[in-house]
Amino acid sequence: MLSPYFWEKKSLSELNSEEWEALCDRCGRCCTLKVEDENTHQIYDTHVICRYYHLSTGRCQCYLQRSQKVPDCVTLTEKNLDSIYFMPKTCAYRLLAEGKPLASWHPLICNNHQEMITAGIAIKGKVIPETAITDDLIYHLTDLYD
Numbered sequence: 001m002l003s004p005y006f007w008e009k010k011s012l013s014e015l016n017s018e019e020w021e022a023l024c025d026r027c028g029r030c031c032t033l034k035v036e037d038e039n040t041h042q043i044y045d046t047h048v049i050c051r052y053y054h055l056s057t058g059r060c061q062c063y064l065q066r067s068q069k070v071p072d073c074v075t076l077t078e079k080n081l082d083s084i085y086f087m088p089k090t091c092a093y094r095l096l097a098e099g100k101p102l103a104s105w106h107p108l109i110c111n112n113h114q115e116m117i118t119a120g121i122a123i124k125g126k127v128i129p130e131t132a133i134t135d136d137l138i139y140h141l142t143d144l145y146d
């Protein structure tokens with residue numbers, strides 16, 4: 001049972017595992033493949049989604065083994081929040097780590113997932129699986145998530 005507005009009463013490092021998992025809105029934005037400029041280290045988004053992302057359910061199909069199957073997949077915990085800059089600007093963990101409130105469309109605020117979809121946050125319908133592309137990721141950059 002989640003305590004109302006727990007994310008406003010505790011820091012990220014104080015959350016229990018149930019609270020930590022509840023913060024994830026399952027938008028899928030962190031599961032799109034990224035391109036890093038090797039000179040500037042700037043990260044660019046693509047509209048290509050990880051092969052383990054289930055497009056219908058919005059869930060990872062290898063959640064418990066994700067670090068082994070996809071070495072680049074950042075398993076965010078309270079211990080590696082310095083990796084948070086990899087996460088999308090709309091990500092609940094990043095927002096809270098930066099001292100910002102959750103967005104009004106977040107399921108913990110509005111009690112449904114529809115507002116997140118209406119706000120254009122979920123990636124469903126906007127991505128193609130990495131198994132479907134044959135050319136370089138550089139040809140699939142997008143600013144959809146800026």
Ligand code: SF4
Pocket residue numbers: 023024025026027028029030031087088090091092093
């Ligand atoms: S971007 Fe953040 S909120 Fe969205 S699915 Fe990834 S971890 Fe969850």
Ligand code: SF4
Pocket residue numbers: 030031032050051052053054059060061062063066069070073074
């Ligand atoms: S392994 Fe799972 S959590 Fe990691 S990027 Fe792929 S779908 Fe997302």
